[in-house]
Amino acid sequence: MERSVESKPTIYFEEPFGVGVFEELDGDKLSVCRMVFGAEPTDAEIYDFILKHYYHLRFSASVKTEIKQKADNPKRLQRNARKQMESSGIGTKSQQALQKQYEENKTERKQLSREQREAEKQRQFELKQQKRKEKHRGHYAVFGEAFKRND
Template identity: 30%
Template sequence: MKLTICYDGQFYIGLIENISENKYKAYKYIFGNEPKDQEVFDFVNMNMLDFIKNNEKHDGIPIQQKKVKKINPKRLQRKVAKELKKPSISSKAEEAIKAEIELRKKEKSVTCKRLKEERKNYIRNIKVQKSKNKHRGR
């Protein structure tokens, strides 16, 4: 379990990353304006596990086990330098949050498409009915 605290422009956010049962889960906790060390310490010791239990909504992203391969020391050094240049929020946490957002978008788009199709069919049926009425002389 890993807690990363970062500033998002308005509030300080605690990003909790948890790997259990080969699944990666990420949670977002808002601390507010610049949390004191004691506030963070109290959250970690008393409230964090309850927060995780109350917010378990999604299953998480499955993690595939990779075989560990020996890496050239110079290549490892370049990788470490490259990762230090990245922002502090991990890409896996962003990926977990974005996956949930994408799921919501897909659900919304399916309902929107269905409503559009129903509307097109309704308008088409009205036009067909009008043309039939014209041929009948009404």
């Protein structure tokens, strides 16, 4: 009796760290482990982690799952792999929701910083105008009341 175990790592970015989800399929039983990496893990760091620490990972309890019939045709396997690589990147609905929230926060931050920048510019302009007015008060203010015209 032949026994096969398949492993599949998935790495994605979850603010502010890279997260790895390792799936292990043993027959019809699925186990999962989640690992948090540093800020932006490189491919080499992930590969090194898998080589050194994979057997120390704590996988969840096995869950029975349905196995889809696999395509035996190697060209079809290659085509499916290419499609999977070209997909939108983040796969699950929750990850897409996180990405959308991140983008919304980014636009809000941009708008807020733009408003602050404009307010600071306006304040500087008004300060400059006020200084100009103080410098250019006219000759009456400079020489005092003695030179005021009497009408």
